[in-house]
Amino acid sequence: xxxxxxxxxxxxxxxxxxxxxxxxxxxxxxxxxxxxxxxxxxxxxxxxxxxxxxxxxxxxxxxxxxxxxxxxxxxxxxxxxxxxxxxxxxxxxxxxxxxxxxxxxxxxxxxxxxxxxxxxxxxxxxxxxxxxxxxxxxxxxxxxxxxxxxxxxxxxxxxxxxxxxxxxxxxxxxxxxxxxxxxxxxxxxxxxxxxxxxxxxxxxxxx
Amino acid sequence: xxxxxxxxxxxxxxxxxxxxxxxxxxxxxxxxxxxxxxxxxxxxxxxxxxxxxxxxxxxxxxxxxxxxxxxxxxxxxxxxxxxxxxxxxxxxxx
Numbered sequence: 001x002x003x004x005x006x007x008x009x010x011x012x013x014x015x016x017x018x019x020x021x022x023x024x025x026x027x028x029x030x031x032x033x034x035x036x037x038x039x040x041x042x043x044x045x046x047x048x049x050x051x052x053x054x055x056x057x058x059x060x061x062x063x064x065x066x067x068x069x070x071x072x073x074x075x076x077x078x079x080x081x082x083x084x085x086x087x088x089x090x091x092x093x094x095x096x097x098x099x100x101x102x103x104x105x106x107x108x109x110x111x112x113x114x115x116x117x118x119x120x121x122x123x124x125x126x127x128x129x130x131x132x133x134x135x136x137x138x139x140x141x142x143x144x145x146x147x148x149x150x151x152x153x154x155x156x157x158x159x160x161x162x163x164x165x166x167x168x169x170x171x172x173x174x175x176x177x178x179x180x181x182x183x184x185x186x187x188x189x190x191x192x193x194x195x196x197x198x199x200x201x202x203x204x205x206x207x
Numbered sequence: 208x209x210x211x212x213x214x215x216x217x218x219x220x221x222x223x224x225x226x227x228x229x230x231x232x233x234x235x236x237x238x239x240x241x242x243x244x245x246x247x248x249x250x251x252x253x254x255x256x257x258x259x260x261x262x263x264x265x266x267x268x269x270x271x272x273x274x275x276x277x278x279x280x281x282x283x284x285x286x287x288x289x290x291x292x293x294x295x296x297x298x299x300x301x
Contacts, residue, residue: 017273024276028283035287042291043298061236068232076225079216079266086215190266197258201251205239 016180023184027191030154034195037147041202044139051136056206058123059144063114064204067107068196074103075193078162078186088176090169097166100189104159111152115145144203151199154192161185214271224265231258 045052081096118141122129125145130138165185168174174182235254243250264270269277 020272021275021279024279028279031283031287035290039291039294043294046295046298061239065232065236069229072225072228072232075262075266076221079221080218083216083218083221187267190262193266194259194262197262198252198255201235201239201255205235205251 014178019180019184020187023187027187030191034147034150037143037150038198038202041143041147044136044143045202048134048136048139051134052140053206055133055137055140055144056203058118059204059206060114060117061204063110064200067110068200070103070107070110071193071196074100074107075190077103078189082179082182082186085169085174085176085179085182090176093182094166094169097162097169101159101162101166104155104162107155108152108159111148147199148203151192151195154195158185158189158192161188214268216265216268216271220265224261228258228261231261 077096077100081093081100084090084093084096118124123141124130125142130141162185165174165182168181231254235251238250238254239247263280269280
């Protein structure tokens, strides 16, 4: 279907460029959503430098680094899954998407352990332990929970979308010649990775 | 029909970019351990920006896609920059 010269002969109602444009517009709104939060973070970090420093030391850099590696690798597997489908290798494409799901799951499991350890130490929004700390630290942990929480929600949504895409590929509804759904899912997943690239140094690498 | 200028990126390119991303992660974690005072945040954000550029250009195909997508990204980046600048001007000089 894609490799004939005269496109006017059979006109199929399909607009891959349009679909991608729609996805990018959506990503635009996502960038602004997280951008607003990064803005709040920037202003408060500027205002409470010392407190952000003290609070940031309490986060586990090791788990943050591990999750960074996991998420970067999941981005690689999604990108390679598209390449595999373009080459007509459905099996490899699916395999790489399943790998992505496993990485996403590892990310969320790490997040679960990280959050539960914080919560068991009495640090969660509104906890007496946290409220007894100075304002800057309350703000730091508030932003930490909201921003990594919203990011985690995006990871979960991404996993659901990838699961649907896996189903589509199995049923040949996404194929070598028609894979814009997989491409758009990839774009979304890379954006989730992109946001983490900034969350990681801002929360876990404070010195 | 599908996008006319189909530029398919091979596995090798993706793996090289992934290795570069891992290398930059190692650098940023190592640098964070060294006390560089006020440069620490600057270095961390510069490395994050380099990593983003790699993800956007290669993983998200922006480098090989039609210019309209670059325009989309440019507009969202510029919007964010303006919002940041205006907020900080307001915050610092109020």
